[in-house]
Amino acid sequence: MPSLSICIPTYNRAPHLRVLLESLRRACAASKEIPEIIVCDNASPDDTGLVVKEFTDGGLPLQYIRRPENIGGENNFYRSVQAASGEYVWVIGDDDKIRPDAISRVQEYLALGHNMLLLNYSVYSGSFDKLRSPAKIRYPADICFDSADDLLAKFGLHPGFISSVVIRRETFLRLPFEEYTVLAEYGFPFAYAVYAGLKMDGCKARFVSEPLLLNLGDNSGCYDWYKFFVEGSHKIFSLLVQRGYKSSSAKKADTRVLRDDVIYRVVNDRIRGTFDAPRVRKLLRECYGRNLFFWFVVAPLLYCPAGSLRVFKRIALSIRAWRNKEN
Secondary structure (H helix, E strand, C coil), X not given: CCCEEEEEEECCCHHHHHHHHHHHHHHHHCCCCCCEEEEEECCCCCCHHHHHHHHHHCCCCCEEEECCCCCCHHHHHHHXXXXXXXXEXXXXXXXXXXXXXXXXXXXXXXXXXXXXXXXXXXXXXXXXXEEEECCCCCCCCXXXXXXXXXXXXXXXXXXXXXXXXXXXXXXXXXXXXHHHHHCHHHCCHHHHHHHHHHHHHCCCEEEEEEEEEEEECCCCCCXXXXXXHHHHHHHHHHHHHHXXXXXXXXXXXXXXXXXXXXXXXXXXXXXHCCCCHHHHHHHHHHHHCCCHHHHHHHHHHCCCCXXXXXXXXXXXXXXXXXXXXXX
């Protein structure tokens, strides 16, 4: 049985999949132990099968599972973990890729006894030809956690970026599929499964500060951003409290989403004139009505003139750069 399974849920992205598989081929060549690699095709109508055959014919040991019909992206993520046989699973998005030393480095960290790794990543645009951010999470050193509450308070929604998570398979599968699917409409059931499993199994997690993953930004498709990042994240954090997490940890996770994501989305939408004011204001009040950060920082941005927001945006970007440097 392999110690590590790499699962690739995919749908209709054959060109991106080719780039990822090429990076895996190089990483496998540099690894002492070849991981299990599974491509879970969600009934793609494009050349996904031909791309897989190209690499299997070239000697890359991978399994190909093609769904007879599309079961939805989130369900395909969960089913790909179920299909794995390794002790640990690394679900990688079909439009990301990894560094040549990524597999060997991940295996070294897992050998230390961690049951979850949270990987830092670089963000690119175009066809990985323009670097937007050398390290998305700006903590300069690795951080180890033996408390799931501390992990939630520190990183909040970050495990929602699926490609950055390596986790013990049985820990992830602690969350039943039926409960996972109920949360699929809110966008982050994967993060919920990670946190739920760590609370049940015990947390021995590590944040890996050096980026081992390359993310292709602005390529996530169409979705309701506010439903996912506002309603979805708040719902998931609230449900984690019911699973034994401290309410203080959930509140810190909420504040992180407000600070790291919501502020910039609200400001940009208002500047661009794409802000659905009645709906978003109502949703934000419902989710963050008891959060002081919301009332003192976010709420004023919902009503101030758009011209003032341009000034605020420049200041906020400067503050974020300073905070990242301090961290």
